[in-house]
Amino acid sequence: MKWRLHGIFQPFTGFMQNLTHMSMMSKWRKDAKVNGYNDWYQGKWDYNRREKLYEAVISQEQMGTLPIDYFEFGVCGGYSFKWWLAHNSHPDSRFYGFDTFEGLPEDFGPFAKGTMAAALESLNVTDTRASFYKGLFQETLNPFLEQYKSTRRKLIHMDADIFSATLFSLSQLYKYLNDGDIIMFDEFGVPMHEFRAFKIFTESFYIKYEVIAAANNYLFLAVKIKK
Ligand SMILES: C[S@@+](CC[C@H](N)C(=O)[O-])C[C@H]1O[C@@H](n2cnc3c(N)ncnc32)[C@H](O)[C@@H]1O
Structure with missing residues (x-):
């Protein structure tokens, strides 16, 4: 571009993008009907309320007793x-x-690259139904999906916090999504990250969904895929 607009506007783009996405999220929340548990409005955020979301998904969708494929990012x-x-x-x-x-x-906001490191060995998970894939999703997910075959219902838990990781995972899972699969978000209420990834994903892939639970003022969200 001839006028080097970025020289003038670059310092303000972060602020403007954040404001734009906050406004989009506010409209999305107003328009989206929640068919299930919703604790809106809470005066105080409480991170422990994510378990309220999980419990709602279990009681509304029998996710505690059915055979499922649980994915956690x-x-x-x-x-x-x-x-x-x-x-x-x-x-x-x-x-x-x-x-x-x-x-x-x-x-990610105040969290620097490398924060939240936890060694896989320290998890101490002995349940043989569990398996772990160490590395960037961008490197591990597609090799996993190439050999993935299952008819079980999927419960996908997006808890990577950041935009790139969330959008990448959702877009690679697209081909594998079936009617009734559930996607949960742990930081949906962060406008420039999980919300932005969700919006771009659902709008670009024409994803139909129903919101089935929201907790902690929509910070935690569960949607069910409609096909
Ligand atoms: C908020 S923590 C997960 C919290 C966890 N679910 C819990 O209940 O304690 C976010 C995690 O996402 C991981 N992560 C983010 N982006 C990633 C990516 N592109 N590839 C692999 N891991 C990623 C980080 O390493 C971090 O451990």
């Missing part, structure tokens, strides 16, 4: 992964955990 110390292992008892269920186990690959 962002395992870190394994808190949510172990929660789901403990709350789905079916012997035919499978649990797949993806993480660098060396922390975030990029800065």
Whole structure:
């Protein structure tokens, strides 16, 4: 471009993008009907309310007793992964955990690259239904999917926090999504990251979905795929 517009506007783009996405999220929230648990509005954020979302998904969708394929993107110390292992008892269920186990690959707000590192060995998961894939999703997910064959219902847990990781994983999983599969988000309420990835993914791939649960003022969200 002749006028080197970035020289003038670059310092303000972060602020403007954030504001734009906050406004988009506000409109999305107003328009989206939640067919299930929703704790809006809470005066205070409480991270522990993510378990309210999990419990709602279990009671509304029988995810505690059915054979499922549980995918988690962002395992870190394994808190949510172990929660789901403990709350789905079916012997035919499978649990797949993806993480660098060396922390975030990029800065995320106040969290610097490398934060949230937790060694895979420290997880101490002995349940034989679980398996882990160490490395960037961008390197581990496609080799996994090439050999993945299953008719079980999928419960996909997006907990990588960052935009790139969320958009990459969703777009690679696209071909494997079936009617009734569930996608949960752990940081949906962060406008420039999980929300932005979700919006781009659903709009670009023409994904139809139903919102089935929201907790902690939409920070945690669960949607069901409609096909
Ligand atoms: C918020 S933590 C996960 C928290 C975890 N689910 C829990 O319950 O404690 C986010 C994780 O995502 C991982 N992550 C983010 N982007 C990634 C990527 N592109 N590839 C692999 N791991 C990634 C980070 O290594 C980090 O461990």
